[in-house]
Amino acid sequence: xxxxxxxxxxxxxxxxxxxxxxxxxxxxxxxxxxxxxxxxxxxxxxxxxxxxxxxxxxxxxxxxxxxxxxxxxxxxxxxxxxxxxxxxxxxxxxxxxxxxxxxxxxxxxxxxxxxxxxxxxxxxxxxxxxxxxxxxxxxxxxxxxxxxxxx
Numbered sequence: 437x438x439x440x441x442x443x444x445x446x447x448x449x450x451x452x453x454x455x456x457x458x459x460x461x462x463x464x465x466x467x468x469x470x471x472x473x474x475x476x477x478x479x480x481x482x483x484x485x486x487x488x489x490x491x492x493x494x495x496x497x498x499x500x501x502x503x504x505x506x507x508x509x510x511x512x513x514x515x516x517x518x519x520x521x522x523x524x525x526x527x528x529x530x531x532x533x534x535x536x537x538x539x540x541x542x543x544x545x546x547x548x549x550x551x552x553x554x555x556x557x558x559x560x561x562x563x564x565x566x567x568x569x570x571x572x573x574x575x576x577x578x579x580x581x582x583x584x585x586x587x
Contacts, residue, residue: 468521478513479510482513489502536581536584539581540578543574547571550570550571554567
């Protein structure tokens with residue numbers, strides 16, 4: 437059913453892979469599988485509903501609006517699946533939670549600094565590249581916080 441917009445199907449496939457990765461760790465296997473199945477059925481339902489309302493590609497404005505709405509609906513389904521998986525996991529110990537929150541706080545402060553540095557002006561290509569590199573680095577730091585909290 438991923439014939440609508442293949443580029444949008446890739447993020448959803450990534451979510452499914454991430455959900456499946458949780459099963460490899462043995463954590464709440466049935467619950468994670470249930471969440472993945474819900475995501476797949478919701479994705480299929482969304483794609484079918486949007487396929488009925490797909491405007492012709494010659495109407496660029498309508499098609500772009502439709503594609504944005506489709507993408508938003510698929511992202512909402514992905515967030516719902518992530519929430520389902522989080523709720524199925526056992527509660528985190530307080531020491532791990534405080535370490536995670538401290539790590540996230542540090543990354544958020546760095547992110548705010550980067551945003552302040554580049555805010556309010558038109559960026560050159562070089563500055564855009566630097567901003568994107570900084571954002572990717574911050575994203576990797578955030579992932580590291582999450583991974584470290586699960587050890």
